[in-house]
Amino acid sequence: MEPLSQPDFRKMGAEMLFFKGFKQYICNEMPIRLIKLPQEExxxxxxxxxxxxxxxxxxxxHQDLLSIIASEMDVAEVTKTPDHTYADAxxxxxxxxxxxxxxxxxxxxPxxxxxxxxxxxxxxKVESDEKEMSFNxxxxxxxxxxxxxxxSPRAKxxxxxxxxxxxxxxxxxxxVEFAWMDTICIDKPTEVNESIGSMFKWYSNSSICIVHLASTMSYNNVASDPxxxxxxxxxxxxVPRRVAFFAQNWSPMASYDKHDGIRRLxxxxxxxxxxxxxxIxxxxxxxxxxxxxxGxxxxxxxxxxxxxTRGEDIAYSVMGIFGVVFPTDYSEGKEKAFLHLLEAIMHKSIKPNTLSIFNYAGQSVSxxxxxxxxxxxxxECYLAHHGPLNDFVHYAPLNPLNLGPNGLKVSLVLVFAVLDKSFSESVANGLQDGIPPTFTCLQNSHAKIWADERVVVPLLHNSAVDRAKFASHNCFVFGxxxxxxxxxxxxxxDICPAFLLQLQVPTTVSIDLIESTGNLSPASKVDTQNVIVLKKRKDCPTDLVLGKADLDYFNLSYVECRL
Structure with missing residues (x-):
């Protein structure tokens, strides 16, 4: 038997590489199983x-691609008989x-x-023919x-x-020759985790997403479809390149097509x-x-x-939307799953939009x-806003936000302030209703501080008792x-979103002591958020640039806190 020539080695190696790559693509980018059409196997x-x-x-x-692969192969390597190790590499x-x-x-x-x-x-009814097809x-x-x-022939x-x-x-x-349907193509529970983590990718790689609006008879009731x-x-x-909408009776209604990265309806x-x-x-x-x-x-x-249906899926279903992946656990509950989503987002990047994660209103994590x-x-905490949600977030964090077991590590500039007497008197007289708390800055007479509707951290619950409690603690720190x-x-x-922290010790205590004793704590909660506005003179909003050597002059503190 004559030895193979170098071109033959190249061709053999290129073909092996090509089909190994093709198999890797199918294993990495496509669903675990597909329905072969029209046989429905x-x-x-x-x-x-x-x-x-x-x-x-x-x-x-694929012959043209084989030629390209062969031309790029290492001349020294292709003289060896291709084996699996060589092909994998x-x-x-x-x-x-x-x-x-x-x-x-x-x-x-496709x-x-x-x-x-x-x-x-x-x-x-628990068991009924009125149910989805499953892998079983x-x-x-x-x-x-x-x-x-x-x-199964018994399916109906x-x-x-x-x-x-x-x-x-x-x-x-x-x-198309292949199709994928979530209810019947996933073998639960063994394939659930892989499927959830890959769902975004599978929809992205599909050639057509067929939307069945099961409660829609016509355009008149599209908006109410579940x-x-x-x-x-x-x-x-x-996500999909193409989306087609079908009504209850499977009559076509509308479609999107994506060309050059842009979809057209x-x-x-x-x-x-x-x-x-x-x-959207x-x-x-x-x-x-x-x-x-x-944002x-x-x-x-x-x-x-x-x-x-499952509370955890609120977080799991948007992993791909935010470009993150994290382990799923259907025993952890909705709130913990959402916290894991936030943690994955914070660890992903240090872009300015990372900080907009704090731009919310409502109940903080338990x-x-x-x-x-x-x-x-x-x-739902992100619903309580008026105006653009990503306003007031201009800068990236210094480092990736670090969520440890005891709190969130974040760099802050601290501003000390006292609650205005007028607000406390209004609360005491029962007149405070929807009026945001106002503060006087202890460090910079040019700074005006008040609580605004654009919430960053909840300050106080809506009850009169909580408002009175809030008013009784008049010394605060804005982070x-x-x-x-x-x-x-x-x-x-000019406009600074900030955490409102409650100071549990007199303002004369040094910053070093505050850091070492952990006496900074989040204030009581409210359904508004706190926004600091710094102005060099009245009605003239301006960014405030401070040399680090001037921090003592302005009496502003720059620390890293765990909250």
């Missing part, structure tokens, strides 16, 4: 790979980082996904000497009908409804990008108006959940977290 990732590999080998559509280098090859893989693996609200059993409704059979999985009911219509629409209207109130459907609206009538009921701005709906660049509070509002009460307990730190100076913006 279920294939796992290996089954999908071998089916598509066979099609590519016959069609030879080179596949990542030549294939995973090639946008051309990755696009080819994506184009070769699949449809279904976005829907689950069927609710009739009231008073599938079974393995032998066909042509091979084991395959199909839907509205869930089965929905499954059949989804498969029909995917195959006949959109011409689909717009469910947690998981948020990412299904924003063909039917403007339904577009207005979507904007209104979801509170047009630029986000048409050009959504995951992460923090467009945290505004995106929290989207999920605050939605509901999930002490039974965590030692800090600086973070919100629920996405400004939105400032710019350079080598020799600190810049405080």
């Amino acid at each position: 279920f294939l796992d990732r290996d089954g999908v790979f071998f089916y598509l590999k066979g099609k590519l080998v016959v069609s030879n559509d 080179k596949a990542e280098k030549y294939i995973q980082h090639s946008s051309l090859i990755q696009k080819f893989f994506k184009d070769q693996t 699949y449809a996904v279904l976005s829907h609200t689950w069927i609710t059993p009739p009231e008073g 409704d599938t079974e393995t059979i032998v066909k042509e000497n091979s084991k395959i999985r199909i839907v 009911g509205p869930g089965f009908d929905k499954f059949k219509m989804f498969c029909h629409v995917s195959s006949e209207i959109y011409g 689909w717009f109130t469910r947690g998981w459907t948020l990412q299904e609206l924003l 063909k039917e403007h009538k339904i577009a207005k409804v979507i904007h209104k009921v979801t509170s 701005a047009a630029e986000e709906l048409y050009d959504f990008n995951p992460g923090l660049d467009r 945290i509070p505004s995106r929290m509002v989207w999920i605050a108006k939605r509901r999930t 002490n039974r959940i965590h030692g800090t009460n600086i973070l919100p307990s629920d996405p 400004i977290w939105n400032f710019k730190d350079k080598k020799d100076e600190i810049t405080l913006p």
